[in-house]
Amino acid sequence: MTVLDIHPTTSAVLADPPVRRQRNMGQFLRWLLLFAGGIAMVMPIVYMISTSLKWPHEVYNINLVPDEPTLENYLYVLEDGRFYGWFWNSLLIATLTTVSNLFFDSLVGYTLCKFRFPGRQLVFIAILSTLMIPTEMLVIPWYLMSQSFGWLDSYWGIMFPGMMTAFGTFLMKQFFESVPDDFIEAARIDGLNEFQIWWTVAMPLVKPALAALAIFVFLGNWTAFLWPLVVTNSVEMYTIPVGLSGFGDEVDVAWELIMTGAAISTIPTLVVFLIFQRFIIRGVVMAGLKG
Amino acid sequence: MANLALRNLTKAYGKTEVLHGINLDIQDGEFIVFVGPSGCGKSTTLRMIAGLEEITSGQIIIDERVVNNLEPKERDIAMVFQNYAIYPHMSVKKNIAFGLRSSRLSKPEKEARISEVAEILNMTSLLERKPSQLSGGQRQRVAIGRAMVRDPAVFLFDEPLSNLDAQLRTQMRLEIKKLHHRVGNTIVFVTHDQVEAMTMADRIVIMKDGHIQQIGTPADVYHRPANTFVAQFIGAPSMNMLPATLNGHQLQLASAKPIEIGLNADTRREVIVGVRPDDLILSSGEPLVAGKVTVREPLGPETLIYVETPGGEIIAKADGRTPPEVGEHVELGADLENLHIFDAKTGVVMS
């Protein structure tokens, strides 16, 4: 073919099948790895649903499809009045914490990113360094604090440690770096005060980051276990994870009920994800700048 | 309406001073262009006028009012940025309306103002679009619109055209100039492009290293440059600079006969003779310089020729149809009145 004659590079590739085979091989391995990863991620969810459809005597069988599938567990959990209270607690706490994080993390992140003031770097490092302290270590100080403030066994007690997070602040600071200073200065000339600039100009430009943060924070609080377990005493104050862990008696853990509750409680997380993921669209910021 | 004065304005970042005493009086309705090489302090000056940058010392006076300590919004200015800085999450209309946020006009008045501006800028049909649906030139027009709605005392432009392609830039240049004729506000326009400066300005301010080199009309700075920097910065191709000595009235260029000029030096002085490529004439009469043509650049109506002379390479313009051949020996002369004589040490023009 004449095409091959004028394009020596093309003909070289075509005449060299091992290169292509290698590339296909790499493609295949990558695909395999992703597939295995995908299976590993999905399996727990599949088992959760499968277990929630089993009778108690079948729970410890490893089979994926229940011998006698049943909705009995769902009926039990939904008829057991406690579940609604926990659901409501979890929803309230996760929602309020998310809103609080969106507001405060981005406010602090914006300030650290766009204002020059003495000690700025120090503050930033101090905030970052708290990321290195694990929750397990903080639980006791938090507990003592809640106790002395009288916050034990209250919503506020469950929520206060997470109302603002170092991670969120860091994330938002990094995202505000992508908001050009020109926007902020233009708004300043247009007569907005600094708070208005943050709210009407900067915030809409970091919507994708806010959406990501919302998903993180909501999921984190929805699934939080250790701190809510420690700080709550009464069953009415439990969140879903704490409440579910109590299904069963001293001897037997009622896995089929726990899995049923867990399956029901994934619904709001799906909703949150579906709501916010559509905001995660890249390139919003750049559109107002040079074409 | 609005005149603007800068008095001994300086700016320092930490210990480094980047502006060293800028003095400038701008009349009401004047179109002033700041031009100079990168880093000379044009943007800094403009941003200080806008109130985005603190003033280290000196005064900025808008309409007899010292504005040093006023917030940007209290200065009655509007600014158009190089990157347009129009908000991507708002429609064109919202963007333009944004400029009116802090104004006390009533809603219908604002609406009227917005449509008037949209009309002037030819954007009425684009009002509902988002910035991402606009071309570069249209975005820049939105940015100008946002500045215009406020009808500010002073418009500030920081290299607003440098992100546009060459053709669009020429077109926008014209549009901004027309706009100025129409609205008549005072404009301070920053660019590093001397063609933009020449074509748009009432007066040009040429800056270098934080100093003003010359202030004058385009004709002034072109025909009567104050120093070698201005002489070479303004005009393309750049002015030829030939080393020479001046002794009494005798001007002696390298390897040419001395010529008699009006200037007088009491003692022998080293000078630099500046002559624009346009002013060099291919002649056989009284040549100023002579040498071999090394390169030709045909531009259509004329051809640039590069000539190797004892005093260095010089550029001349020759006729487009019958330019000299490469390698040909040419003699170039010029009218004495088109020679610019600068002191070799200071670079300042002698007159």
Ligand SMILES: Nc1ncnc2c1ncn2[C@@H]1O[C@H](COP(=O)(O)OP(=O)(O)OP(=O)(O)O)[C@@H](O)[C@H]1O
């Ligand atoms: N925030 C800053 N900190 C320190 N130095 C600065 C700062 N901003 C500007 N400078 C310095 O001040 C000088 C003038 O800068 P300016 O931005 O005014 O230049 P310019 O004339 O606008 O150049 P350009 O054509 O590249 O935009 C430069 O030497 C620059 O390095």
Ligand SMILES: [Mg+2]
């Ligand atoms: Mg600049």
